[in-house]
Amino acid sequence: MPETKRTILVTGGTSGLGYHATTNLARQHPDNTIIIASRSDSNSAASSIRQLTGHQDVHFLPLDLGNLQNIRSFAIAISERGTPPISILLLNAAMQFPDGIKYTIDGFEATFGINHVGHALLFHLLRSFLADKARVVVTGSASHDPAQKTGVPDANYTSAEELAHPVGEAVKNTGMQRYATSKLCNVIWSYALHRRFASIPGKQWTVVVFDSGMMPGMMPGTGLAREAGPVFKFVWHRVLPRLVPFLRRVLSFSVWTAQESGSNLAWVPSEESTSGVYYDARTQIKSISLLLLGSMFLAAASVSHHAG
Template sequence: MSKIFGARSTTDEVLDGVDLSGRRILVTGVSAGLGVETARALAARGAHVVGAARDLKKAQAATEPVRAAAANGGTLELVALDLASLDSVRSCADELVADGLDFDVVIANAGVMAPPFGKTSDGFETQFGTNHLGHFVLVNRIAPLLKPGARVVSLASAGHRFSDVDLEDPNFDRGGYEPFVAYGRSKTANVLFAVEFDRRHRDAGVRATAVHPGGIQTELSRHMTEEMLQGLLDSVARSTPAGGTGQFEWKSIPQGAATSVWAGIVAPADAVGGRYCEDCRVAEVVDGEGLRGGVRSYALDPERATALWARSEEMVGERF
């Protein structure tokens, strides 16, 4: 790569000079925050963006900047998708498959963080069911639309460092629910999904990667109390980032969405395939306490990824 990007890079900087005319890209969660910015940056460079959202009325209003920025033939199409309902996920996937139009990139951006204990309409713990299983079914069902050279970007988080997946009790049926433990499980699952999806599809020229957008103040944190947020910031402050030290700073939304478009469009496929990226680079494996710097080894464990895939198929009642 001729350009080096980092934590402060924005979507416009990463995509500077990139022509996406004729490219078709699916972005989930386009009703706010990172999803809207990701869609805007792509449509502004000529991409046909299919934006998925649970609340289409909200998404229609939120994506006005996307339509305003669209250039060089760029467009935005909205589709209904409620990741907390497999009926909705399957309906969305079936509609896309029936259209028969290929995708160059899928950015699995939507998610929830640290809500009170609850379950999806299918009986899964809310975060695992929404963040992981909903995208698991969606991406696998539309996999035939991914042409050679396509990429899947799974939005994970440094929050994966809170917890590995629990394949024995993914829904907290034995009790002991803690919002950030559940969030950590779901975000680890997002990384492991990318590892296994990449393994299964790379011979066909389709690659998958996971990304951490960084700390951004968006609607994702709407379930967090001030006490929870302060506890999170205290944990970050006690951490030492890989490769140096530095005070934590929030990213802007364009900075937060930069790693998604970098991994999906700009970075070499072989560099990011099956890996975890942060700050527009491939992250190092860093075990130990704290939320800053790197990816825990359990999130990239290929055997763990295969086991999660099998458990996920069992839970959703489909084999891929």
């Protein structure tokens, strides 16, 4: 018997990790509508996935997570096209801004605004479209946890207000630290959602965080480097992905291809009974310390104010 018609929606599904995860999901769920959402689809990812998998119900919809009005318009488009209920929601898109501080059109620091606030608003707008049984997967990063010693500057959460509108010394924080902090906010927000899901009658909603398996490590070829300089982008996208076998022999940390991590990300929705946990590839692990967890629940409470 074919499965009931449902929708799988992936943010950042046009390249790198998201693209390969979406390709795998299209193969695994041939009867579901697949929507990939990103600012643009310059690589014709939707067409490519249809061709590779034979799944013809794969579509691209433009979504700019750095523009709150655009996110609201995206939710309206989902409603107007009569999209079947969403059973798998992969909140995967992310950005890094290594060269100085940048802001979204709404005036938020862009790393926090896109990686965290944009996804939080998107979820809350799509909540009414979730199937009674739905899986939310949030792509995380080992950089959120200082104990993992990733080499990235430690995440530094003070308040959602300061992350959204940094002033004083906070303006000098590095782009990589802003990235790590945005991922920390996503982890805490996911745990807060888990707590709330448990009290919603009639719904079987689960939420987990997925780490591509880099503790510490690297995954060249992803879209994270698109705001970097041209030389770094060329090396990241064109050179390093071809050197993965060599890098695995000479580096002390793990190196993953986007294809490998995409396969792992597509696997996580199949573990639908788990919720409020953190996956390193396909293994459940502890993430941040309980002490930090307790102080950080404030982040989840503050997001609705910024995204409102």
